[in-house]
Amino acid sequence: MSRVGRRPIEVPKGVKIVVSEGKFTAEGPKGHVTQALLDGFPVKVDNGVVTVGRSGESGPERAKHGLMRALLSNAVVGVSEGFSQGLEITGVGYKAELRGSEVHFALGYSHPVVFKVPEGIKIEIEKAVKIMVTGADRQLLGQVCAEIRRLRPPDPYKGKGIKFTGEVIRRKVGKAGAK
Template identity: 50%
Template sequence: MSRIGKKPIELPQGVKVTFGDNLFTVEGPKGKLSQDYKPHVTFAQEGNVVTVNRVDDSKPSRSYHGLYRNLLANMVEGVSKGFTKNLVINGVGYRAETKGNIVTFNLGYSTQIEYVVPEGVEVKIDSNTKVAVLGIDKQKVGQVAAEIRGLRPPEPYKGKGIKYEEEHIRRKVGKSGVK
């Protein structure tokens, strides 16, 4: 039995889950998300607790059991609390600024980089060097944060670039001069 799949999901107050024909929808105070699913699993709701059960013990059913339970749990957390990824920009003259849904980065290249923020995700910038990616869809928030980090990944010698706030960059020793 899947350890993740058999955990029940508690719904916070104000969150409503509906299960339709191969589609489940989660509505909450921050928004609405929906996800289609394979018929290898079934959902049961009793009060404010949702459980995910598999139809049989076949390999695909076992695989989808934990997957759909986790997707549903992330959707419930997203519409109630939301997700945040924090990025830090390191380097002399490296900065970011936002205009509408376009974020402009100065990252030491000869030109500025303009990143268009997709719908459903919000980017906030604090003190030109701290970037916060916010949204209700965990996958979109992570993807946008990874794309922004990919504009200038941190380098191991001086640590210049864009990194996640909790990320630790392993530093290398530079070459020592000839004596």
């Protein structure tokens, strides 16, 4: 059996789990997350513990067993504690501003860039250059952060752009040129 897939998932107090028709739904204080279940992986909920079984022993089934357990664990942790990711904007005149459910970016283009915040994601902006993205769905959170970063990826020569908090940008040396 998969070592990851074998481990049971502890359900914290205040989190409600519903398993029905190929769907796993977790509801808690931070929101709700629905995860589609793969065929051949029965999910059981007993006394606040979720276990994931599997029908076969082939290599791909063992790998998917661990994947299924990790996805369900992320759903439970997301609705109880939530996930967050920070982004930093570097560059002269680069900034972000939250207007309702949209984030307006000034990123050195000739026009402002507007990013619509999807439902289930919360964005906080501090000092116009630090963005904190939070949400219960880990996959959606990662996708939103990647889309925001893609608006202006960090430049390897000057370091301008949007990067993840703690991300190290490898800097390149410019051409020697005439002095």
